[in-house]
Amino acid sequence: MDSNEIDKILNREKEHLSKLQKIVDDTIREEQLIVNNLLNPPKEVLSRGQEISDKVALFGGSWKFIILFAVILTVWIIINATLPEKDRFDPYPFILMNLILSTIAALQAPIIMMSQNRQEEKDRMRSENDYLINLKAEMEIRSLHQKIDLLLEDQIKTLFDTQAKQFTLLEEINSKLENHLKKQA
Template sequence: MDKSSKNILNSEKEQLAKLQKIVEKTIEEEKLMADNLLHEPEEIMSRGQKISDKVASFGGSWKFIILFGVILFLWILFNTLALKNLEFDPYPFILMNLILSCIAALQAPIIMMSQNRQEEKDRKRNENDYLINLKSELELRSLHQKVDLLLEEQIQILIKSQSEQLEMLKKLQKKLDHK
């Protein structure tokens, strides 16, 4: 193998090595970002936030609805069927209405607090998704530019090697013509 062929092969190996390093670096950066997203730092919540989340999760469950329905049914049943001296809330159940109103008045803002916190979490998640998409787009652009640069270098090397080969062919042609 002559010198120009070795140069061509060496330059191709160098180009492939550069390209491989670029791809490996990009993959490593993407892995770091994915690890950071999978292992998010834990959210620090105050006692009130923890309570509002628990109240909202219990207050919006079938367990709460069924339990509350059973309690109301027993309340009404007891106050309807009990002896007059044992009744604590006779019909029209004014005490029950007062308690229900108080529960609703307290439960609504607590659930709203929990929903607001969840909305903030969703907003942060959406911002992270946007930033990830933006970073991916920038990385793709960067990779395209690097690949284009490598291709340009390869084309220049090929043109140079072709010109060298053409010169060699001309020399061979001259030698053949002189014989």
């Protein structure tokens, strides 16, 4: 090999490495935005009302609440059914108890809805993060495809160059063989 061929090979390797470096740099730059968003999600700032609605919804949707509520209602009914009539504060049909239950339901329902709306917003943000993670994976796969394509392109070019050199060598050998056969004949 002469120095010209060596220079060509070295230049080709430099081009190949610079293409790979460009792919890596582009991938890092594209992924940096996604990584920053995933590592530094926006802080959730809750108002006092939102904190209260979350606590009410958490307690109102628990077994502790159901059992406590059932115990209070049972005690209420037993007291108002067993006390002498003049001492009953809510005689049968328990109108005061129905009024209190209706008021609790009327207040609890919108509070729970507020909490569910906030939870829906959290779920939406979680799905956006999932989307960003999927996008990052897709970008990584695209980068790998580009690298593989570049490697295959380089290998095919090398194979063609090698094949061309072999063909040239075969032609030289063939012409030398013909010359040698002519000299012998």
